[in-house]
Amino acid sequence: MIMKKRDFLRLSGAAALAPLALSPLTSLAAANAAASTKSNSLSLQPITSGVSPITNAEREARIKKAQALMVENDMAALIIEPGAAMDYFSGIQWWRSERLTALVIPQKGEIGVVTPYFEQPSVLESLKVGDDVRVWQEHESPFDVVASILKSRGITKGNIGFESSVRYFVVTGVTNALPNMNIVAAEPVTRGCRMYKTAAELTLMHKANEVTLKAYQYVFSKLEIGMSQAQVKGLMNSAQQQLGGSGAWCLALFNDASAYPHGTNAKQTISEGSVILLDSGCSVHGYQSDISRTLVFGKASQQVVDVWNTVREGQNVAFAAAKIGTPAGEVDDAVRAYYVTQGYDKDYALPGLSHRTGHGIGMEGHESVNFVRGETTPLNKGMCFSNEPGLYIPGKFGVRLEDCLYMTDKAPVYFTEPPESLTKPLGRLVPLV
Helix, strand or coil, X not given: CCCCHHHHHHHCHHHHHCCCCCCCCCCHHHHHHHHHHHHHHCCCCCXXXXXXXXXXXXHHHHXXXXXXXXXXXXXXXXXXXXXXXXXXXXXXXXXXXXXXXXXXXXXXXXXXXXXXXXXXXXHHHHCCCCCCEEEECCCCCHHHHHHHHHHHCCCCXXXXXXXXXXXXXXXXXXXXXXXXXXXXXXXXXXXXXXXXXXXXXXHHHHHHHHHHHHHHHHHHCCCCCCXXXXXXXXXXXXXXXXXXXXXXXXXXXXXXXXXXXXCCCCCCECCCCEEEEEEEEEEECCEECCEEEEEEECCCCHHHHHHHHHHHHHHHHHHHHXXXXXXXXXXXXXXXXXXXXXCCCCCCCCCECCCCCEEECCCCCCEEEEECCCCCCECCCCCEEEECCCEEECCCEEECCEEEEEECCCCEEECEECCCECXXXXXXXXXXX
């Protein structure tokens, strides 16, 4: 099995930049016919202009759903710090600092925002819903302002929800300002909203995956002997950005570094026979992609071929196990049971699968719930996951193939379909259902 630079060029060429109804690359020779004349004039054009960001109406519906869940969970209010949840409900894109900016969602009534006085104009730039923005000066307590918003909604007692990522000084500050309120976990509400994606969210995630897969096509055409991990990472990030993705990232692992799921500090370059593991993604209007591919540059050993095929079948096993109503942890159990039949450990020992089979994904690259042992949350419509049951052999190489899927009311559907084989390592974009 030979995969030299000329074969990588066959994987892409002009077809890499055609509109993505991506089909499997069934004929390397046919692809090369186009690539041979146009490989020197490849360009990357944005492909994200046809999708729209989340609307204000959808954010208002999210707030209403959150308020309904707050009633079910006996929660009087939520206090949300900057991050994905704040953006999800309000559109505010901010950062965390020692100066508190927070979103307040009461069980009834309009949301409110607390921010430093001099930050108000900037916060208002991204705020999409609501108009109650209250400020505090440097010598004042932001927690008294939080309390004022809640009191104006008639809330002075009951349970107030915080996500587990909220910082300690925020929790204690609100507690001191509202001594008659009890602190509870906000996840039954925030997760209960964010875990189940709407059609609009799935459309954005689909586009993000399209960007990443198209970038892989381009990068495959550029791989050469002597290239460093940093060079390939830069190519992948640049390609995604030019295609219209934002926040592009890439993990490039060559040779024995591929045996470490998140790499090492050792410098690696592509040589004849190198195993190349790439893990990459981007964001489109705040929604993430995450795709991993493993290739061989040159002649692959039989061991690499066998492990690659085992991992590819591991993806099939996970996909088949992901049924509506099934506890998410059973997907991980199914993959490990299959890997045992191939001689690997049933737990997390190496060589073997040293991490979970997959993670939730949406506005964040890693979200709850995960395909991991012991996870009892049942799979349901709108949930999205990565499917990435890798195998890692320390001192030699690792193989990870990763494609994200979403649950319909009947079965899982891929955003990107996994590759056919080690000689056809790209895969294809799957139309949205």
